[in-house]
Amino acid sequence: MAKSAKRETPLNKQYNQIKAKYPGALLLFRVGDFYETFGEDAIRASKILGIVLTRRNNGGAHEELAGFPHHSLDTYLPKLVRAGERVAICDQLENPAEAKGIVKRGVTELVTPGVSYNDNVLDVRRNNYLAAVHFGKDDQLGLSLLDISTGEFLAAQGNAGYVDKMLQSFSPAEVLFCKKNKKEFVELFGDKFHTFTLEDWCFGDDFAFEKLTTHFRTTTLKGYGVELLPLGVVSAGVIIHYLLETEHKEIGHVSRITRLEEDKYVWLDRFTIRNLELVFPQQEGGVPLIQILDHTVTPMGARLLRKWVVLPLKEKTPIQERLDTVELLLQQEDLHEQLLNHLKQIGDLERLISKVAVRRISPRELGQLKKSLLQIAPIKELLGSRAIVPAHAVEETDIKSKKSSSVLRKYADQLNPCSFLLEKIEAELREDAPILSTQGGMIKSGVDAELDELHEIAFKGKDYLLKVQQREITNTGISSLKVAFNKVFGYYLEVSNAHKNKVPSNWIRKQTLVNAERYITPELKEYEEKILNAEDRIFAIESRIFNDLMTAATEYVAAIQQNARIVSVLDALGSFATVARKNNYVKPVITEGKELDIKDGRHAVIEQQLPLGESYVPNDLFLDDETQQIIIITGPNMAGKSALLRQTALIVLMAQMGSFVPASAATIGLVDKVFTRVGASDNLSRGESTFMVEMTETASILNNLSDRSLVLMDEIGRGTSTYDGVSIAWAIAEYLHTHPNFKAKTLFATHYHELNQLAEDFPRIRNFNVAVKEVDNKIIFLRKLKPGGSAHSFGIHVAQIAGMPQLIVLRASEIMQHLEKDHLTEKRDQKVKEMPKNNFQLSIFEPNDPRTEELKEKLSLIDVNTLSPIEALLKLNELKRLVE
Numbered sequence: 001m002a003k004s005a006k007r008e009t010p011l012n013k014q015y016n017q018i019k020a021k022y023p024g025a026l027l028l029f030r031v032g033d034f035y036e037t038f039g040e041d042a043i044r045a046s047k048i049l050g051i052v053l054t055r056r057n058n059g060g061a062h063e064e065l066a067g068f069p070h071h072s073l074d075t076y077l078p079k080l081v082r083a084g085e086r087v088a089i090c091d092q093l094e095n096p097a098e099a100k101g102i103v104k105r106g107v108t109e110l111v112t113p114g115v116s117y118n119d120n121v122l123d124v125r126r127n128n129y130l131a132a133v134h135f136g137k138d139d140q141l142g143l144s145l146l147d148i149s150t151g152e153f154l155a156a157q158g159n160a161g162y163v164d165k166m167l168q169s170f171s172p173a174e175v176l177f178c179k180k181n182k183k184e185f186v187e188l189f190g191d192k193f194h195t196f197t198l199e200d201w202c203f204g205d206d207f208a209f210e211k212l213t214t215h216f217r218t219t220t221l222k223g224y225g226v227e228l229l230p231l232g233v234v235s236a237g238v239i240i241h242y243l244l245e246t247e248h249k250e251i252g253h254v255s256r257i258t259r260l261e262e263d264k265y266v267w268l269d270r271f272t273i274r275n276l277e278l279v280f281p282q283q284e285g286g287v288p289l290i291q292i293l294d295h296t297v298t299p300m301g302a303r304l305l306r307k308w309v310v311l312p313l314k315e316k317t318p319i320q321e322r323l324d325t326v327e328l329l330l331q332q333e334d335l336h337e338q339l340l341n342h343l344k345q346i347g348d349l350e351r352l353i354s355k356v357a358v359r360r361i362s363p364r365e366l367g368q369l370k371k372s373l374l375q376i377a378p379i380k381e382l383l384g385s386r387a388i389v390p391a392h393a394v395e396e397t398d399i400k401s402k403k404s405s406s407v408l409r410k411y412a413d414q415l416n417p418c419s420f421l422l423e424k425i426e427a428e429l430r431e432d433a434p435i436l437s438t439q440g441g442m443i444k445s446g447v448d449a450e451l452d453e454l455h456e457i458a459f460k461g462k463d464y465l466l467k468v469q470q471r472e473i474t475n476t477g478i479s480s481l482k483v484a485f486n487k488v489f490g491y492y493l494e495v496s497n498a499h500k501n502k503v504p505s506n507w508i509r510k511q512t513l514v515n516a517e518r519y520i521t522p523e524l525k526e527y528e529e530k531i532l533n534a535e536d537r538i539f540a541i542e543s544r545i546f547n548d549l550m551t552a553a554t555e556y557v558a559a560i561q562q563n564a565r566i567v568s569v570l571d572a573l574g575s576f577a578t579v580a581r582k583n584n585y586v587k588p589v590i591t592e593g594k595e596l597d598i599k600d601g602r603h604a605v606i607e608q609q610l611p612l613g614e615s616y617v618p619n620d621l622f623l624d625d626e627t628q629q630i631i632i633i634t635g636p637n638m639a640g641k642s643a644l645l646r647q648t649a650l651i652v653l654m655a656q657m658g659s660f661v662p663a664s665a666a667t668i669g670l671v672d673k674v675f676t677r678v679g680a681s682d683n684l685s686r687g688e689s690t691f692m693v694e695m696t697e698t699a700s701i702l703n704n705l706s707d708r709s710l711v712l713m714d715e716i717g718r719g720t721s722t723y724d725g726v727s728i729a730w731a732i733a734e735y736l737h738t739h740p741n742f743k744a745k746t747l748f749a750t751h752y753h754e755l756n757q758l759a760e761d762f763p764r765i766r767n768f769n770v771a772v773k774e775v776d777n778k779i780i781f782l783r784k785l786k787p788g789g790s791a792h793s794f795g796i797h798v799a800q801i802a803g804m805p806q807l808i809v810l811r812a813s814e815i816m817q818h819l820e821k822d823h824l825t826e827k828r829d830q831k832v833k834e835m836p837k838n839n840f841q842l843s844i845f846e847p848n849d850p851r852t853e854e855l856k857e858k859l860s861l862i863d864v865n866t867l868s869p870i871e872a873l874l875k876l877n878e879l880k881r882l883v884e
């Protein structure tokens, strides 16, 4: 309400006070049955929600106003939050009927994009993270992530690259950081996030320690393994502070904080996450890997799988454990099927139990919790029974399944059927329990003697009223007489005007309508009181029993969270088994060695997208650190070089996620880092200063190598002129080969066939090409990787395919050959000057033809030194069109 209001009413005053407490938030102010918004808030709300904006006179000033009925909150709130609004919900804190003076109001929740329990805001298959970033000293940053809807709370610490990767992997819905770091944040992480800034004092060590220890009710954080992450701890403290500030005080389900261990997961630089399209497609309509791998049937499973995909493991044991279980499910199809049948009936256990912890679960949801929990015991039994390995298990396959069975036993052991809670809910909660806990109809009969008695009274009372109606119809002869109820008069007798004269004198007239009159009698009032009293008591008793049920469930928060974790793991592994069966994947052999040996590898995504009738051409690929560390792959555009690079990385990563892989066999020596660089023109659309970016990023790869790195270089250097490009690519390949400490396995796709020379000079560099066949001057793509380099000017081939006039193709070949003759000398300027005279007949113009001038001007503007072959071709084409 306008601050300029001259005569501030008590309601104005209350509104302004509350509004001032939540700067930047859109205030939904409960007035009667409506949530109202005023002024700027009203303008924004009406735009986002498409609701009517009205104006009213407020103490002499005009003010905008927009509102919606309170029961539509669940429909409108998500729309506001998704539009990036922070929404403060201000409720009436007392019953208006009992209020002395103005009704007490206060903000009961501040819903922000990153902090929400609302099912309409949340995506069931994705986590909704709130992140906090703390900028420390020495280029180190702290990061913490919380999904309040599931209770998952993580802390991490690292350099900007690491935090960027984590922000990309977890894609939080909202990011908090310190006001003073605004510029830095945007520079490092972009401006795509919904962000909120806090004051400097929230980012102190002591402040965080105090917030966290108070929340966890501990005196130290040692038990959580986060003591080595002081910056991560600061950001975690900021998150707890923010929750309290946004009125989220019931957060008991956030029961621990976990260290996101940098050294547990494969390091993927941000280009790799993007370029391999693990969870997001690069272009709209594209298919990310997750879409192929995700056949999960529970929300928890879907959320976990997403994490597994961006966080592949690098230790053998846990990977092997996942792979063995997938194998077991694949081999024992009936077990897999039975497991799936149970899993499918489990709802969002994780979010349901969080709602119990914050006491926001509805009666209907408690029923859903019960239904989900009912599946736990049978799953436990199923896994337990399969875990018993027959005594005659001596064959190798049996030994294998013995290993897996012990894994199943481990899962079975960790499941808690929560029988006591189940029995209690089963005994007390009605199957058709309603959504609201304020309406009654939640509790079964037989639970509480008084409740049953009251039900009886209420029921009988209503029955009695019907009898009164019948009796009075007979007594008065008014056939249309009826007993009805409204909030103002309670129960009454209604008589239409036609029968007014038949009304007995002892009835008391209460209301006159157009066609009828309404009366009450002492007898009606007596029953009314009985019924209403009974109903009030019923609601009170039902609420008490429901609350007790909720409290009983609270005791099981930890056990149910554990169940949810195991269920999500089983679901994710089951999903791997489903994909493996469906797409014919094979179990990879994971080794501590340095070999990467893939037989008939395929690209998991592209193979699913080929037009009907076409099949993906599989390829073998071998890399190690002794004989074949670097492969230079040449081949024309569209040959399939990028696909090969990506499929290799995908196979490695899928294996390390614990998934089977698209190949006929694969031995994967564990990889700990995957780097990708794609030549600048491939991501031109992002509008980055291409070549510079390309070079700084390449430099950062080279500075972060390890012995187990897998490096993908796709047309590196093509953002500059051919000569620079070749030289840079050459130098990079050489560096990777001769690095004193690390023999990073590298795939190098390039147009520059000059790089084939490297194989002659360096023992661990090998040339391969993606074969094409020329038939009748047309290129047929064979998609087969063959040993040896290729010596074509590929750009010119593509120009040919694209339908470029033959004359230009020939001329381009001529220029190319000339340039190639001596391309690595320092005399390149000289060479360009010595370019053989071209044979276009410029003299076709008349001396004064204006096109001669235009042609001259265009030619003089060309900087031959920086022209790539393709650009040269395009230029030539343009000039030729002018001539024609």
Ligand SMILES: Nc1ncnc2c1ncn2[C@@H]1O[C@H](COP(=O)(O)OP(=O)(O)OP(=O)(O)O)[C@@H](O)[C@H]1O
Binding pocket: 606, 615, 616, 617, 618, 635, 636, 637, 638, 639, 640, 641, 642, 643, 644, 783
């Ligand atoms: N092994 C394969 N089997 C079938 N189709 C393939 C195969 N490899 C690639 N393709 C198809 O060919 C298309 C082009 O492949 P890709 O982008 O890898 O070529 P490229 O050599 O990297 O080309 P450029 O140099 O233009 O980037 C892919 O989109 C895919 O549809």
